[in-house]
Each structure stands twice: as structure tokens, then as C-alpha cells.
Amino acid sequence: MSPETVPQGGGPDLEGLARRAVTGDGRALEELCRNLQDLVYRLALRFCSDPEAAADATQEILILVITHLAEFEGRSKLTTWVYTIASRHLLRTVRGPVEVSVAGPEPFADWIDRNLAPEPFTHHDEAEYRLLAGEVRLACTYGMLLALSRPLRLAYLLGDLIGLADVDGAQALEISPAAFRQRLARARGVMRGIIADRCGLIRAEHPCRCDRQIDSSIAYGILDPRRPVFSILPGAHAPIPADTLAEAARELDLACAIAEGYRSGPRFRAPDRVWQALQQACPALTG
Helix, strand or coil: CCCCCCCCCCCCCHHHHHHHHHCCCHHHHHHHHHHHHHHHHHHHHHHHCCHHHHHHHHHHHHHHHHHCHHHCCCCCCHHHHHHHHHHHHHHHCCCCHHHHHCCCHHHHHHHHHHCCCCCCCCCCCHHHHHHHHHHHHHHHHHHHHHCCCHHHHHHHHHHHHCCCCHHHHHHHHCCCHHHHHHHHHHHHHHHHHHHCCCECCCCCCCCECHHHHHHHHHHCCCCCCCCCCCCCCCCCCCCCCHHHCHHHHHCCCHHHHHHHHHHHCCCCCCCHHHHHHHHHHCCCCCC
């Protein structure tokens, strides 16, 4: 697997930026926050599946990072420390309507099975068809994450999608490495149960296709063709067809395969309003 990680080697020295920022270097603080905001936003978006709530959480998490930066002692990577702050904050957030709407893995999988159309959606032109199919793909795969309990969801996000090692994931969730491995194993088991014999994105022989869920998604108000949720986000791109997810297809473990599917998706960026609100909240940022 190829986890999502901060660029190494030629990437930014986040620890060095943090040390300089603590001494009052505003430009170092700005560069640090700009390097962190997209990582935090992607975690928050996957956690709550709501772009607006994810933007709010990202702003709040970055403010916490800034105000507690002097407490970073360098015992771990800066990103692990940031994920600790982010995880702690996300676990405390109020459940939004999108998260509340997913009642658990069994009801989620049952809804998919009951609402699978016999034929692909054909009521729109090619461009709109691709947009709607992409929206369904993201709404469904992010919905799978919401089927996990919050502790299991964070373990899966940190372990399989972001790619933290057991020790780092455990530190981010403030649990033991053994407990982190246990949560990750349980999360993978839930994901396998949802995907098994169902998701055509991961296995070509499985029956469910994104375009066959468009009608039901519109009917239930999950998808509004006039107001796409994910396709308008910074960093969005056209969905990758199932037959091009070569790495996912090679994975024997369904939980690892869907993790590849997530990583092949858009690398969303934090919207501009996050940075604007952060500048207002923290005048030390040079802007």
C-alpha cells in the first residue's frame, strides 16, 4: 500500500518551522500552518463527511496547534503531535446530520442493496453523468467511514489511509500500540463486511456500481444534481473508474483494497475561508 504521508526528503522541515515559530518568527508560523491545513482538512472531511463541518474543525484544530505549539517537545514527528490534537478535537465535536444519518454498518449495507437500480442512470448528458457518478462514489465511500464508530474510524483513518505506524497511531489516539492494532483490526473487519460481495469499485465481479445508485441518492436527498457537495471542493478531480484502480484490484484483503480506493480519490485542499479565518484569529500569521 502507498499511505498518504507528508513528503519526505525534499519536503518541508516541519519541526524546524515549529521551533522558529515558537521564537516569534511569523513567516515560519505561516509556512507551518499552510503545510498542515490540507492534512488536517482531509482527516476532518473523512471523519465527518461534511465539507462545511470539516472546514470549521480544521480552523479550530489549527488554532489549537498554534496556541499549544510551545508545548511540542519533539518526542515524535510534528505531524503525529498534530494528529493527536486533531483526533482529540474531532472526538469531542457534535455529530452532524450526515454522521447521524448513518445508523451503522448493517443498515448502511442494507440500504445499498435495496436501492441498487437495475440499469445505470441515463437521464443526463455525459458530463453531468460523470459528475453525479463521482458524487455518489465519494458519498458512498465516505459513508462507509461513518458506519464505523468514532474510535474505530480514527484508527482506520490514521492507520490505513494516512499510514501511521502502530506506535505513532497509538500516540495520536493516546492509547497503547496493542489497543491501536486491535481497533484497526476491528475497523478493517467492519469495512470488509460492507464491501464483501457488494462494491464494484474494488472487485469487478461485485454488483454495485456508482451510476446505479444515482437515482436512489437523488430520491433520498443524498445527492442534489444542482448542488454537488464534493466536486466543487478545492483539489477535486474526476473520479477514477474502477477498472483503473490497479493497486486496489491486486490487494487480496478487501479492507486494504478499499484503503487504496480512498487514496486514489481526490486530495482535497482546505477551502480559502479556513486560511482567512485563521489569519483573523491569529494576527501573528503574516498573510
